[in-house]
Amino acid sequence: MNRKVKITKAPFLRDSGTVQSLMGDMLVALAFLYVMPVLFYGFRIVKNLIISLAVCYFLDLLLRRVRDKKYSFDEYSSLVTGALLPLLFPVAIDFWIIIVADIFAVLVVKHPFGGLGNNPFNPAAAAYCFCAISWSEKVFAFTKPMQWLGVFGSVGENVKYAETMAQSLQNGGRPLADFFDILSGNVAGAAGATSVIVIVAAAAYLLYRRAISIQISAGVLIGAGVFALIFPRVTTGPLDSLWFELVSGVLLFGSVFMAPEPVTSCKHPYAKWIYGILIGVLTMLFRHFGKMEIAFPFALLIVNSFTPFLDKIGTGLDKYTDIGLPKLNLKKQKGGKNDG
Numbered sequence: 001m002n003r004k005v006k007i008t009k010a011p012f013l014r015d016s017g018t019v020q021s022l023m024g025d026m027l028v029a030l031a032f033l034y035v036m037p038v039l040f041y042g043f044r045i046v047k048n049l050i051i052s053l054a055v056c057y058f059l060d061l062l063l064r065r066v067r068d069k070k071y072s073f074d075e076y077s078s079l080v081t082g083a084l085l086p087l088l089f090p091v092a093i094d095f096w097i098i099i100v101a102d103i104f105a106v107l108v109v110k111h112p113f114g115g116l117g118n119n120p121f122n123p124a125a126a127a128y129c130f131c132a133i134s135w136s137e138k139v140f141a142f143t144k145p146m147q148w149l150g151v152f153g154s155v156g157e158n159v160k161y162a163e164t165m166a167q168s169l170q171n172g173g174r175p176l177a178d179f180f181d182i183l184s185g186n187v188a189g190a191a192g193a194t195s196v197i198v199i200v201a202a203a204a205y206l207l208y209r210r211a212i213s214i215q216i217s218a219g220v221l222i223g224a225g226v227f228a229l230i231f232p233r234v235t236t237g238p239l240d241s242l243w244f245e246l247v248s249g250v251l252l253f254g255s256v257f258m259a260p261e262p263v264t265s266c267k268h269p270y271a272k273w274i275y276g277i278l279i280g281v282l283t284m285l286f287r288h289f290g291k292m293e294i295a296f297p298f299a300l301l302i303v304n305s306f307t308p309f310l311d312k313i314g315t316g317l318d319k320y321t322d323i324g325l326p327k328l329n330l331k332k333q334k335g336g337k338n339d340g
Contacts, residue, residue: 219276
């Protein structure tokens with residue numbers, strides 16, 4: 001059977017779905033991740049969310065007005081970016097850093113390249129990297145769970161900070177976190193990236209709704225997992241290395257909510273696997289040789305730049321493979337997909 005896959009420019013739509021439904025699915029899934037931070041830290045994360053949503057949405061409206069001379073109130077892609085960013089930072093982060101991240105994502109990463117569907121880099125990842133480089137002492141200051149943080153202002157002097165699993169691995173140690181604490185999210189870390197069971201449940205929902213690509217998410221975890229087994233940082237056994245590498249940092253969170261983002265990720269079935277595996281391997285290389293404990297967003301941005309090339313490789317592989325993959329039906333529509 002001869003099969004040809006034509007890769008055209010983003011944005012793409014699924015056969016049975018719209019831009020609004022896709023973004024709605026993402027927002028519902030992201031809402032799950034705000035439950036545990038509220039239980040562990042209080043409503044400070046809700047304040048961060050409201051500020052982030054408002055800044056991203058209204059700045060996006062303003063810039064589209066400047067560029068296109070018209071408003072479009074029903075285009076909610078900026079809300080996905082606004083909901084993602086607070087989850088990447090500590091709950092105790094100062095709100096002005098969230099605002100800077102929002103502005104950077106919309107003003108620097110999204111609109112200069114043509115707006116929705118045209119940005120080559122993930123806006124949330126780029127904004128996070130900018131803030132992590134600029135204010136690393138604040139971005140990597142993680143508070144210990146089960147203490148109520150003030151909603152407004154800076155956190156108090158009596159707030160306790162804790163070493164994250166990523167920091168323990170970076171320092172050459174074995175994380176002491178309990179298995180069930182990791183599942184529930186009762187460990188220090190980025191607001192939305194600590195609760196494994198919630199992330200897995202959100203991933204199942206998004207896969208059921210066909211809002212994300214399982215090839216990309218699985219590729220990220222396979223690439224990072226194989227690297228962790230071959231080059232373990234934990235000396236207590238390969239399985240310990242595999243477990244702690246996959247659940248530390250924002251790797252698991254990013255594999256679900258950031259890597260499969262439809263505008264900047266690959267479209268070809270083969271390329272999706274290559275894309276995901278490269279992100280996973282590059283994340284592990286950053287962890288081994290880099291200075292920052294959270295490496296996934298940096299790895300994602302680098303692989304984003306190779307997306308068109310990887311799609312061409314995938315198309316080229318069609319000449320040598322014939323495994324009966326379903327024919328792609330990628331429909332192009334003005335307005336495009338979420339670029340959160």
